[in-house]
Amino acid sequence: MSSVFGKPRAGSGPQITPLEVNLAILGRRGAGKSALTVKFLTKRFISEYDPNLEDTYSSEETVDHQPVHLRVMDTADLDTPRNCERYLNWAHAFLVVYSVDSRQSFDSSSSYLELLALHAKETQRSVPALLLGNKLDMAQYRQVTKAEGVALAGRFGCLFFEVSACLDFEHVQHVFHEAVREARRELEKSPLTRPLFISEERALPHQAPLTARHGLASCTFNTLSTVSLKEMPTVAQAKLVTVKSSRAQSKRKAPTLTLLKGFKIF
Numbered sequence: 159m160s161s162v163f164g165k166p167r168a169g170s171g172p173q174i175t176p177l178e179v180n181l182a183i184l185g186r187r188g189a190g191k192s193a194l195t196v197k198f199l200t201k202r203f204i205s206e207y208d209p210n211l212e213d214t215y216s217s218e219e220t221v222d223h224q225p226v227h228l229r230v231m232d233t234a235d236l237d238t239p240r241n242c243e244r245y246l247n248w249a250h251a252f253l254v255v256y257s258v259d260s261r262q263s264f265d266s267s268s269s270y271l272e273l274l275a276l277h278a279k280e281t282q283r284s285v286p287a288l289l290l291g292n293k294l295d296m297a298q299y300r301q302v303t304k305a306e307g308v309a310l311a312g313r314f315g316c317l318f319f320e321v322s323a324c325l326d327f328e329h330v331q332h333v334f335h336e337a338v339r340e341a342r343r344e345l346e347k348s349p350l351t352r353p354l355f356i357s358e359e360r361a362l363p364h365q366a367p368l369t370a371r372h373g374l375a376s377c378t379f380n381t382l383s384t385v386s387l388k389e390m391p392t393v394a395q396a397k398l399v400t401v402k403s404s405r406a407q408s409k410r411k412a413p414t415l416t417l418l419k420g421f422k423i424f
């Protein structure tokens with residue numbers, strides 16, 4: 159189930175259909191994905207968050223005067239990318255998060271960027287990614303310099319920001335809105351190639367070696383780019399990409415808003 163944040167806009171003018179943008183937040187456990195997501199959605203910093211939860215939230219945003227229906231998937235991989243299809247085929251943009259005080263999380267963010275680059279190569283479809291160095295408030299314990307973040311982002315051609323989920327909301331909001339802008343640019347370039355749904359599973363014969371070589375054997379790529387336009391399923395046949403991982407499904411028993419109540423909010 160998705161949780162809806164934000165208020166419906168009131169107005170007497172003609173209704174503008176909001177742009178639909180799906181954003182997936184990736185990164186190693188503890189990097190601060192949930193904290194950033196919750197900060198963006200509620201303006202609050204939640205210090206403790208169940209690491210086993212994975213959920214997708216909706217928020218009505220206005221970006222550059224344009225209404226946007228934003229869905230944010232706060233992923234909960236274990237230590238490496240797993241069952242990646244659930245977000246690879248769903249997202250219009252990715253936020254790859256590491257923590258500036260954790261070298262391990264920085265190394266993981268590099269794996270995620272590799273994965274996205276491989277996926278882009280396989281599908282010949284570029285999905286924008288932004289690299290975020292989180293926990294900027296912990297800069298005194300830095301294990302990763304800003305220059306390293308800039309260099310990694312440069313290698314993969316993505317935007318880079320250092321942020322903190324427990325500092326100002328506006329900066330976090332700016333980053334999420336930048337992701338929307340990136341997604342929108344890409345959507346405007348190729349609106350017909352968006353993977354609004356996925357076809358039946360059909361592994362590419364050459365994909366296993368590629369993913370295995372990068373330690374991403376558990377991720378298979380299954381996208382519309384392997385299917386010609388004629389083979390596209392009709393809407394009735396289309397399968398919506400699932401937004402919950404098996405991990406999330408096994409743990410999650412109550413609606414997210416109820417779960418959020420138990421957490422410490424500052």
Ligand SMILES: Nc1nc2c(ncn2[C@@H]2O[C@H](COP(=O)(O)OP(=O)(O)OP(=O)(O)O)[C@@H](O)[C@H]2O)c(=O)[nH]1
Pocket residue numbers: 185186187188189190191192193194204205206207208209210211233234235292293294295296321322323324325
């Ligand atoms: N100081 C500080 N702590 C943060 C920040 N962001 C997150 N944390 C803390 O880091 C820990 C992990 O944050 P989460 O948001 O659960 O990290 P995650 O990436 O979602 O991790 P998983 O849920 O395990 O996948 C929590 O104790 C947070 O309170 C930040 O910007 N600054």
